[in-house]
Amino acid sequence: MEKIIEVRGVSKQYTKRKTKEIVTAVNNVSFDVHRGEVLGLLGPNGAGKTSTIKMICGLLQADAGSIHINGLDINKKRLKALRHISAVLEGNRNLYWRLTVKENLEYFAGNRGRSRKEVIEEVDKLLEQFHLKEKENELVQGLSRGMQQKLAIAVSLLANTEVILLDEPTLGLDVEISYELREILKQIVKEENRTIIISSHDMPVVQELCDRTIIINKGTVVVDEKVENLLNLFQTKAYSIKLGERLNSRQKEELLLTFPLSTYTENSLQAIVDVNLERSEDIYKLFDIFKMEATLVESIDRTTIDFEQVFLQIVKGEKQYAIV
Numbered sequence: 640m641e642k643i644i645e646v647r648g649v650s651k652q653y654t655k656r657k658t659k660e661i662v663t664a665v666n667n668v669s670f671d672v673h674r675g676e677v678l679g680l681l682g683p684n685g686a687g688k689t690s691t692i693k694m695i696c697g698l699l700q701a702d703a704g705s706i707h708i709n710g711l712d713i714n715k716k717r718l719k720a721l722r723h724i725s726a727v728l729e730g731n732r733n734l735y736w737r738l739t740v741k742e743n744l745e746y747f748a749g750n751r752g753r754s755r756k757e758v759i760e761e762v763d764k765l766l767e768q769f770h771l772k773e774k775e776n777e778l779v780q781g782l783s784r785g786m787q788q789k790l791a792i793a794v795s796l797l798a799n800t801e802v803i804l805l806d807e808p809t810l811g812l813d814v815e816i817s818y819e820l821r822e823i824l825k826q827i828v829k830e831e832n833r834t835i836i837i838s839s840h841d842m843p844v845v846q847e848l849c850d851r852t853i854i855i856n857k858g859t860v861v862v863d864e865k866v867e868n869l870l871n872l873f874q875t876k877a878y879s880i881k882l883g884e885r886l887n888s889r890q891k892e893e894l895l896l897t898f899p900l901s902t903y904t905e906n907s908l909q910a911i912v913d914v915n916l917e918r919s920e921d922i923y924k925l926f927d928i929f930k931m932e933a934t935l936v937e938s939i940d941r942t943t944i945d946f947e948q949v950f951l952q953i954v955k956g957e958k959q960y961a962i963v
């Protein structure tokens with residue numbers, strides 16, 4: 640696949656205003672983004688995601704390294720390079736607050752040299768797609784945060800850029816609108832062949848929308864992998880074992896010692912052990928613990944792991960993952 644963004648050895652430091660302490664926000668980060676790909680940029684708070692996104696869209700200058708967009712160096716061919724990108728950044732929605740929803744869409748659609756007819760068609764399509772039709776005559780300043788976010792994303796599509804950067808698109812939105820936005824983004828991903836970079840803490844967004852994920856931790860890339868591969872990798876070794884009786888204290892102690900990350904739950908009749916095995920053959924060690932008291936095993940199921948668990952295990956270092 641053809642590369643559209645190339646980030647090479649990029650670093651960024653800040654000096655804290657009050658204490659003059661130097662913070663390394665991004666440290667020698669390199670990755671590529673391919674045309675048509677949906678990339679999830681993840682990391683815990685303060686990992687360096689927003690700084691990375693801001694450097695890609697030219698809002699922040701890197702201290703070291705280079706960024707090419709469509710082969711153009713953003714330091715040397717800034718305007719040409721940035722023409723390929725539109726961004727919706729957290730807390731910075733490029734909308735006209737005193738205009739209505741429709742007026743905003745018409746303004747940005749007209750801005751790109753479309754004919755009046757094309758503007759009307761395009762605006763109508765977006766009002767439908769983003770379920771904003773019934774809000775079309777409301778002023779942006781009176782809209783809820785979720786509505787403003789939907790409009791900001793709709794506006795970013797109007798620029799017809801090949802790359803769209805979405806920084807925390809569902810942050811602070813309630814469950815319902817967050818779900819709706821996820822569905823809209825899914826549709827956009829399916830219908831339009833755009834390259835999209837989404838930075839998010841919202842794991843269902845990443846699991847459902849992204850082809851690949853880059854996880855940044857403390858300013859460096861710790862994972863660069865297809866979402867599907869990561870899920871498979873973690874999936875194969877997650878088991879839930881239902882026991883016909885409870886474990887005794889010696890067995891529980893042994894379980895915790897051998898599998899510190901397992902969870903054990905019990906009621907008066909039965910018990911369940913959930914465990915993520917480092918290696919598949921470790922299941923025998925688990926069975927040795929049950930055998931100690933001839934505990935009855937009722938069922939063994941592979942549990943479905945979701946992306947949230949994968950992410951937590953990686954960033955907490957609970958699971959050693961090959962560092963790229």
Ligand SMILES: Nc1ncnc2c1ncn2[C@@H]1O[C@H](COP(=O)(O)OP(=O)(O)OP(=O)(O)O)[C@@H](O)[C@H]1O
Nearest residue numbers: 653654655662664682683684685686687688689690
């Ligand atoms: N303008 C600034 N001045 C000083 N330090 C900053 C500035 N901007 C960011 N930082 C620091 O740089 C580090 C990375 O911040 P950044 O916002 O890029 O991370 P992030 O992964 O986007 O975090 P979050 O998920 O919390 O938004 C943090 O330690 C942050 O406190």
